[in-house]
Amino acid sequence: MNRYITTLKGASVVARDTMAFVLKRPEGFLFIPGQHIDVELINPEKTDAEGAIRTFSIASAAIEPDLMVATRMRDTAFKNVIRTLPPGAEIMIDGPYGDMILQSNTERPAVFLAGGIGIAPFRSIAVEAARKKLPHTIFLFYSNRAPEDAPFLNEMRELERENPRYRIICTMTGSNNGKTSWQGETGYITKEMILRYCSDIPSPVYYLAGPPEMVSAMHTMLLYTMGVSEDDIRIEEFSGY
Ligand SMILES: Cc1cc2nc3c(=O)[nH]c(=O)nc-3n(C[C@H](O)[C@H](O)[C@H](O)COP(=O)(O)OP(=O)(O)OC[C@H]3O[C@@H](n4cnc5c(N)ncnc54)[C@H](O)[C@@H]3O)c2cc1C
Structure with missing residues (x-):
């Protein structure tokens, strides 16, 4: 199991209709840049057919202290809920997953x-x-x-x-x-x-x-x-x- 309960630290607009969400990095959460996580809203006030989980790439570097994801804000239940969560709200994350990571061969660009x-x-x-x-x-x-x-x-x-x-x-x-x-x-x-x-x-x-x-x-x-x-x-x- 790679599931962790963490908290939202803050959110900001990073482009038109696009927001970044900063999450507290759980103790022991290790990842390689390029990987993604599943983000799950805990007891959201509304959901739709797509449910309370979305997959997001981790936009922060492993060397940075927090976890950040970024997403286009469309009119879906998940995004309407996450945009209104206050700092400190609990969020479940699952991961990291994925293998689109930088190659170890440094000779090749x-x-x-x-x-x-x-x-x-x-x-x-x-x-x-x-x-x-x-x-x-x-x-x-x-x-x-x-x-x-x-x-x-x-x-x-x-x-x-x-x-x-x-x-x-x-x-x-x-x-x-x-x-x-x-x-x-x-x-x-x-x-x-x-x-x-x-x-x-x-x-x-x-x-x-x-x-x-x-x-x-x-x-x-x-x-x-x-x-x-x-x-x-x-x-x-x-x-x-
Ligand atoms: C490995 C991986 C990494 C990902 N990384 C990211 C990431 O870093 N950032 C990110 O934003 N997303 C990422 N995604 C996609 C993300 O998981 C969501 O699917 C996406 O953000 C859409 O979520 P939603 O709530 O807007 O729409 P959903 O409710 O998930 O939409 C489901 C369906 O409805 C359609 N739909 C819903 N609303 C609209 C609308 N307003 N206009 C047109 N069509 C609509 C969609 O086309 C889709 O077919 C990633 C997905 C994968 C698999």
Whole structure:
């Protein structure tokens, strides 16, 4: 059993309609950045057909003191309840699970392809890599409709200053890219975009996380347009979006 009762420490808005929830890290709770947990509301005042449990990637690094998850706030019973919980409220967590963790081979670069809230496991890995000065070379391609939809955008960019082996490429796919003027890449992540930044790196390992539609499109592109081997692709699909 990997179940723990913990408490909510706080919540904040991290992008449009997107919140992060900070949980007290239970004593003895160990995880590897990139893993996820099941979050269960205890005696929620309402539930729906999907029940009181949702799976979330751990967005905090293992080196950070607390646990954090981040989610798009839709009009579902689970999210309506969790958004109104006061600090100190008890929450059950189960985990950690999952194997989308940074490869041990430090010779090969890691290329992360994140769609929207799919940034969560990559924040955990990238913060851990920066704080622990891991030797891996990391490229993060981060796709959102508009800057205001991109959780942790500034923080993920700031990490470039902390870690010279980490590079972030953000792209906005919305027609007008939102209210904020945008100077960076636009449109979906494509083979051409990846090669513009990664043409001269030796055989990378690719990591995909985000809504199923995005992950499926990226997976197909890697396999059939770029000829990447299935063995070199690691996936965390956020089923439920
Ligand atoms: C390994 C893994 C990791 C995950 N990590 C994360 C994470 O870090 N962050 C995160 O946010 N999610 C993550 N998810 C998905 C998460 O578990 C939920 O499924 C998701 O947040 C949706 O929950 P919900 O309460 O909004 O919708 P649910 O009530 O779970 O929705 C169930 C169904 O209804 C549909 N639906 C409900 N509301 C709407 C709506 N307003 N518009 C359109 N369709 C709707 C959904 O498409 C879905 O098919 C992860 C899933 C997995 C499997």
